[in-house]
Amino acid sequence: QKEVEQNSGPLSVPEGAIASLNCTYSDRGSQSFFWYRQYSGKSPELIMFIYSNGDKEDGRFTAQLNKASQYVSLLIRDSQPSDSATYLCAVNRNTNAGKSTFGDGTTLTVKP
């Protein structure tokens, strides 16, 4: 079992729909959770981070964390073609000098 698992996709949604990206992790000691967006041929870009159970909203993006169930998700409302990218989930223990464990990423395609 991988430490951080994501559906590889591709996930395809129509423009204007809600895209839901999921991530599960195995280390119960994980305390910090990050979502990065990576366009093809580009570097990862931080989208959201969340530390506490519940929802955190930033514009069209909402991160949801459930530590008891060991999952974190990213919702993208009103999806746009420009949201088409690979989304990486990263998890951190807070005690390991900044070392984050990345999932393999989910590729999202938003169709016009």
Added chain:
Amino acid sequence: DTEVTQTPKHLVMGMTNKKSLKCEQHMGHRAMYWYKQKAKKPPELMFVYSYEKLSINESVPSRFSPECPNSSLLNLHLHALQPEDSALYLCASSHDGQGGQPQHFGDGTRLSIL
């Protein structure tokens, strides 16, 4: 434009060459990272510097040698690389070396070994 600047953007080198990758950040961050990323894979951590001291070395071959001259600069010295070392090399920084801090990535250096 990212606040973490990497040079060069592209590098082609032979297996006997010596070259260096450079990374600079002006966000006042005290932790800096080197990652290697192959196509369609997540970034793999190579090194972490916290307050200019090497805090993590992920068993990287000695042909990769990191250097942190000051809190704003990070270098990766390359020597006698192999074709399988061809990849995107990413630099990142965070507030400090404590866990839980989001990392900010540079645009990367795309390295090709002939």
